[in-house]
Amino acid sequence: MKDLEELLEELLKKDESDSYIEFKTNLEPHLVGEYISALSNSACLKTRDFGYLIFGIEDKSKKIVGTKFDIKNAKIKSENNKNNTESLELYLRRNIEPKISFEFYDLEIEEKKIVILEIASAKGRPTTYKGKGLCRINESKTSLDLLPEKFIKKIYNSETDWSLLTPDKKYSFEDLDEEAVERACKLIISNNSQFEQFKNFPKTLLKKAKILSAEGEIVNATMLLLGKSEFGSDFGEIKIKFPGWRSGVGEVGGAETFTIPFLTEVPKIYLKIRNDKIKTFPDGSLFPNHDVIDKYDKEACLEAINNCIAHNDYFQAKIIAIHQCQNQKLDKIKDEIDYIDFESNGNFYYGKPYDYLDGKGTPKKYRNKFLAEAMKTLKMGVDVSGRGINFIYQKQIDKYFPIPDFISRNEGDYEEIFALRIYGKIIDKKFSEILRNHPSFDISKIILLDKIQKMRGAEVDEDEARKLAKEKLIEGRRPNYILSAKVSEILGQKADYINKKGSSPEEIAQKILKLLKTFPNGCNRRDIDGACYYMISTLKNDKQKDKMIQNILTKLKKSKVIDKIGEKRNAIWILKKE
Template sequence: MSPHTIDAWESEIVEFKEAGNDDKTDKIGSYFSALANEANLRGLERAWLIFGVNNKTRSVVGSNYRLDSERLQSTKMQIADSTEPSITFRNIYELQLSQGRVVLFEVPSAPLGMPIAWKGHYYARAGESLTHLGLDKLDNIRQQTMIEDWSAQIILDGTFDHLDTDALQKARESFAQKYANRFSSEEVMGWPMKTFLDRAKLTQDGRITRTTILLLGKPESAYLLSPHPGQITWKLEGPERAYEHFGLPFFLNTTSVYRRIRNIQVRILPDDQLFAVEVSKYDQRIVLEALHNCIAHQDYSRNGRIIVTEQPDCLYFENEGRFFEGLPEDYIIGNKTPRRYRNPFLAQAMTELNMIDTMGYGIHSIHVAQARRFFPMPDFDLSESNAVKLRIHGKIVDPAYSRMLIQKTNLPLDQILALDRVQKRLPLSDDMIKRLRRLGLIEGRKPHLHVSATVAKVTASKADYIKTRAQDDDYYCKLITDYLKKFNKASRGEIDKLLLDKLSSVLDNEQKKKKIANLLTKLRRSGKIQNKGSKKAPQWKIAE
């Protein structure tokens, strides 16, 4: 890296810092916001934050910022956690030069129409100085897609009376939960309607938009979106056939769609009595992530409904409009952040309401969640020119694949994706075949490859069986009720402590906690226990 190369960069989209090991993430986040916004305003794809270069002399001096590679890469997650909408560094590079170590953070441009905030504040650059994003620049970014963004259009006849009371209440609660570190729940609940809706990016200066109606509108307010039907349709196909239409408000009714799906417990590897795992056929987070992605990326100008089709062994999610930027495989690993969104106003509002956790990472999170449940990877069908179809599997394709994921919990996602292609008899590159064969993960000769039966063979001892087998739900429920009868009450933490080490060791910690949550819900719905505390700090007691 020569002084000439360094001097050639524009200061507004490049920040040089010497950066020691104690540089604060909060300061880095501010620069991330500023650089992303400035790159957007200049029509560039990226900006750079560079550590190890003296800002005044433009000379390499070296940096000891996060010398451990794993800790350095963890900066991505820290940035994603506090940016709005949630994006992070595209890549982090380390250069070992003769003058010292240089770290280059590649900052993606803010998407069209969506300025990037760090902890609620929008930043920009004034020459080499960090400053707040002025109203002129803020408006320039936000107006980039207003003319063509269906979801941003104002409904002239729309009023607050067109909004559903329950949806508004839930929206406030979700917003308060997202920003619990900035606002108290009482403060959010006390805001005037206009203040809340503007802050949640649902309205424009108190004026009702199509996004407002789509997410929070009363069912009878759907005519304001005409000719768009404002509808999600669930269909059941197979030996039994049924259907149901779900209208507004989408913010509440995506959960209603999920509840309509028949979600039984699936016993993985039922023929192996010494090693069986029970999981739900479909994970709620996966279903809602897929459905929310349909809502966020639907081409509403085509006036079509979103369709969820339930078949005996899978779910299909269909929405109007081709894949907007790139291809699904670009997003699976989680490194790509889209520069453009079809409905940026709607997508930002959904982010504020926690409907979309990490914009650009939805596809990645669905794949990771399916892998943790030992299920096949999702499949995308883009064969129709103006539609996207996603299939979520609810049945094991090859038991050897699931055994492999159960035993090898540290497999990287690219290898899991490759094993999934093997079990589905899809082609693989020669390089990947060599890698999998070298690791002993596959057997057979091309094109007749299969997941290794030798590695996947279960050899659990009796002691292993006791640790991995799952007890009946009634057993765990009785432990909870016995505990409450003896000690009168219990917090969620106390119940976790009671059950975590008793649940099957095949489940990871997150899966165990979800299992406990399901048990508590089951007991509450059956009228056996009740929560005398709050949603955030429950106090469980035997129902009176």
């Protein structure tokens, strides 16, 4: 059963430009069908599962006024006999084509009746009412025929996997980049030894590994990943803008464009990111034993770039953008911050990003399923089971940085840009201190604290805020919550004790298992030491720390939870498959 109050609260937060939502106090019966068509088609064009018509709320002010609309008793004049009436709901279901799902839900807010009409998005063809397709342009209901052709095509292509289509131009195996093909074949064989028998037959190998179609044809996905750069404009480009650095002539920045084959080009794109080494907790902080780390995690950035490629809507546009920004002012955040926006015109997730944060959420559908599967085969980081979002979030949490944000902006009624923003700088030191001292905090609590450090307290539920205040983590009044100044006082008293005491072997073992789960291809001792050293008592020397970690690894191996490939320090530790 839907939580109708929660749904309504979400819809009320939406911008006026969200053309798949309409608020009305009441509506003439004959207009309801027109809105079903318009909102269903608009939902498809905005890549949403549903459109919504809400009765009982004023459009501009969003004031709750209530409605008299009652679908159970609503009537409309019969088309065959104007003197007779018939059920409006039956009339609508007869005149809406194709037979999409739409449901009416009643609820009461502030002792006033509200009706939510939830309308399924158009799929593969426009939704029509009495043979006419409608949509919304500039907040007005109008004929679908007035839209540019590319948007009409978007509806017809909404159930089509672009990546599996054969390109308009006929391409042969000779049109693939030799280096990319060689790299792909090596990756496929290293990932699955059963393909070893085809190592001298690259075309057969790529077909078996589903980089070519089942018929052995070159499809759009093949060209994106392996095609020669000379064909790039037909398939895709990635434009990266990076910030300047101080030189003799002042501030020098730059921009560069990369194109196919993305298999070999993506690592080059990452190298263009200005990635300074920074201290997580500089001298003078509560934690003098700081870590020196990259400002932007390499694997998180590669995951973001690859997800832009996998999720982009290539029917609409073939350009992906990466903007690295330094010393920027954002919204109400006091200090200047650094971040990278990874942009595409396809949404990064199905549903809500929070659905995937426990690592268990699985998307119901994937825009470019064939491409995503091919990228997974080629170890390009795309996880079709939905764990990519969890991976990027966890990377930021592990170094006590702000949580990534998913941002969208409208560029016209039906042109939308989606961005994944990864932060490269601490916003509020208290947030980082909380994370470091509460490794057991679940992701939902961390997200709430992150919203507060970004001065987005209005997005935090009042009950949740009360719980955080009770734990002395936040203070202030809604919406101007801040992270509590008492955090520093409390942690200042405990920091020295925590560093000296260290974590238990069980806690370190859990950290190792979490690390190996994040990196299914395994980690070496250097990786494991880097993740666990800070957890061990500062009273122990490096030799004692090494021995403690080795004992934990040995115990986990004997318990048949993990396994070791190779010998000594070069060994790779992996999770045992169940």
